[in-house]
Amino acid sequence: MHLPFLSRVLILSLLHISTIATEHVPAQRPLQSSNTTPSTQVHRVAIIGAGPGGSSASYHLDKFSRLSSLEPPLDITIFDTNPYIGGRTTTVNALDNPRYPVELGASIFVEINYILYNATRDFDLTPSFKIYEATPTAKYELGIWDGTKFVFTAVREDSDSSSWRGWWDIAKLLWKYGLSPIRTQRATRAAISSFLKFYDDYFPFASLQDAVMATGLDAYTGATGKEVLKNAGVSEQFAREIIQASTRVNYASNLGGIHGLETLVCMAIEGAMAVHGGNWQIFDTMVKHSAQRAFLNTSVTHVERTSKGTYALQTTNDDMAEDDFEFDTVILAAPYQFANISFTPKILDPPVRIPYVSLYVTLFTSPHRLAPAYFGLSDDKQDDVPSSVITTLPEDLNERLGSQHGVEAVGPSGFWSISTLRVLHPESDGLSAGPIGAVNGSSQDDEESTQYLYKIFSPAPLTGSFLSELLGFEYTPPSGEDDSLGSLPKKDLSWLYEKVWHSYPYELPTTTFSNFTLQMDEGEGVGLYYLSGMESFISTMETSALAGMNVAKLIVEGLHSHENR
Ligand SMILES: Cc1cc2nc3c(=O)[nH]c(=O)nc-3n(C[C@H](O)[C@H](O)[C@H](O)COP(=O)(O)OP(=O)(O)OC[C@H]3O[C@@H](n4cnc5c(N)ncnc54)[C@H](O)[C@@H]3O)c2cc1C
Ligand SMILES: *[C@@H]1O[C@H](CO)[C@@H](O)[C@H](O)[C@H]1NC(C)=O
Ligand SMILES: *[C@@H]1O[C@H](CO)[C@@H](O)[C@H](O)[C@H]1NC(C)=O
Ligand SMILES: *[C@@H]1O[C@H](CO)[C@@H](O)[C@H](O)[C@H]1NC(C)=O
Ligand SMILES: *[C@@H]1O[C@H](CO)[C@@H](O)[C@H](O)[C@H]1NC(C)=O
Ligand SMILES: *[C@@H]1O[C@H](CO)[C@@H](O)[C@H](O)[C@H]1NC(C)=O
Secondary structure (H helix, E strand, O other): OOHHHHHHHHHHHHHHOOOEOOOOOOOOOOOOOOOOOOOOOOEEEEEEOOOHHHHHHHHHHHHHHHHOOOOOOEEEEEEOOOOOOOOOOOEEEHHHOOOOEEEOOOOOEOOOOHHHHHHHHHOOOOEEOOOOOOOOOOOEEEEEEOOOOEEEEEEOOOOHHHHHHHHHHHHHHHHHHOOHHHHHHHHHHHHHHHHHHHHOOOOOOOOHHHHHHHHOOHHHHOOEHHHHHHHOOOOHHHHHHHHHHHHHHHHOOOHHHOEHHHHHHOOOOOOOEEEOOOOHHHHHHHHHHHOOEEEOOOOEEEEEEOOOOOEEEEEOOOOOOHHHOEEOEEEEOOOHHHHOOEEEOOOEOOOOOOOEEEEEEEEEEEOOOOOHHHHOOOHHHHHHOOOEEEEOOOHHHHHHHOOOOOHHHHHHHOOOEEEEEEEEOOOOOOOOOOHHHHOOOOOOOHHHOOEEEEEEEEOOOOOHHHHHHHHOOOOOOOOOOOOOHHHOOOOOOOEEEEEEEEEEEOOOOOOOOOOOEOEOOOOOOOOEEEOHHHHHOOOOHHHHHHHHHHHHHHHHHHHHHHHOO
């Protein structure tokens, strides 16, 4: 029996919860365009998209080509619509204070995410293992809420006296769920060890489809999480109360609406970590170490094959020089359906449109804690409200809503998760940290100086009425006007940031995966690559980075065999 696993089960669902730096980190800056005009003797690569996939492609193209002394050398140009590198991995500053960067998108990766883990080490970035903060007096750091009651709570583990209580929790868990946690762990290990072959035995893989079949992972991607867990002998109750809470917080999906592999990914949380100050730093550093130029704020709108067999790009950037447009190889490192690029000639068999989750992320600070009344507790039970609440469906609705999507799938809780990320003291945080601390912080009342930083994931926008009930403050929406969060008083909601993401696909069961190449005509696809087919398999920063590394290897090997001919 592997008890540490069980204790991790208790926090597994906090995978999404981000880290917040307490120190100043430099703001994201665009890479400077280099002025060196590329000679005609280089092989020019364009990468469209500077998220984890594109950044990793750039980094590994440079690395593999130098390792193999590729001639001619590569010249890499990367484009992104956003004014920053990182894609769905980016931070915003709580209270608009650069001392409090908070992840708006992807927040957590794990030890076996070798690309991210190695990059964090090799770039000297500071890993952070403390991925959330419990309210100081709260008894529980995590609760699983089914919209009517807490089906599970985990005590805080950060004080000496409470550590044995953590063990008591685990004992109760075993009592309640029997062998299900261990069977889940076994299934997770088996799937992960097959997946890790993608890094060595099968690397590089020209076809994701073939690699999935060869590793047998199609058995997991082809069935729902619900089916895969059932086959593994995991009880319905453990699946619903624990694992489904994890698939909901990580992928906004119940077990009937997500495939078995992505379900098990949610349970593989050994060594969960984040980069202090923001995960985007991994991708920013990758690009800076490898690309000759990065055009940010720049959308690629059109890709045309020239008579020479090269690719001419059109972009929204007027500042690009004439010779910045032509490339030998192009990598599309963004979902085809959102990239809004036209191709000439047209792409044959373009990647099919897949449904993506619309995830509403609401970040805010407030002096209020989560209200006991909202969770059916009496007002004197403030400390019984868990600091973070993830959700599942109640037993009687599980069957009916379990394979729905979005608002239909969320059930009586109405939200996927609420996390207390950090307790802020804007007047005193960082006072010992030098000049930044010496500047007087917020001008607000010192009495209310403690602010809690929250993150909520939901399938629809939150309302002012909802938040006033959740946090237990009086509020009547202005009559006849909207009930949006923006109309809440500053004293109750001191800072607010709302964002809707196409966060990841609904990972519906499938055994068909897009190729890494896009073809403009019959026969061999030359020079046009595509990364995002990976997302139907697993959607994480690491798997996108793996797709980028894989395509980088395929390109360098291809050029090498050409060179040696
Ligand atoms: C709220 C949230 C939480 C998440 N949590 C986690 C987590 O905890 N752990 C984890 O591993 N993953 C998490 N993810 C998923 C993770 O963010 C994605 O899997 C990952 O970012 C995908 O990387 P990518 O490079 O493939 O795509 P993206 O990150 O989307 O990058 C693609 C880039 O291409 C650019 N682009 C698109 N079209 C064009 C064009 N025509 N021209 C120029 N540029 C273009 C886009 O602007 C974008 O920057 C989360 C995502 C969200 C939104
Ligand atoms: C991107 O564009 C915005 C608005 O057009 C501008 O304010 C910003 O400075 C630009 N950023 C970069 C990195 O070019
Ligand atoms: C990560 O680093 C380890 C140890 O240095 C190395 O063996 C491994 O190949 C690296 N993996 C990747 C994907 O870079
Ligand atoms: C897609 O591109 C076309 C032409 O480049 C543009 O007119 C349109 O506004 C774009 N659509 C989106 C959703 O970005
Ligand atoms: C900071 O606040 C103190 C009083 O609280 C005041 O005396 C001081 O002038 C302030 N400093 C700045 C830089 O605003
Ligand atoms: C993927 O590419 C291979 C050849 O490289 C081709 O035979 C196959 O049909 C392609 N699959 C899809 C789904 O386009």
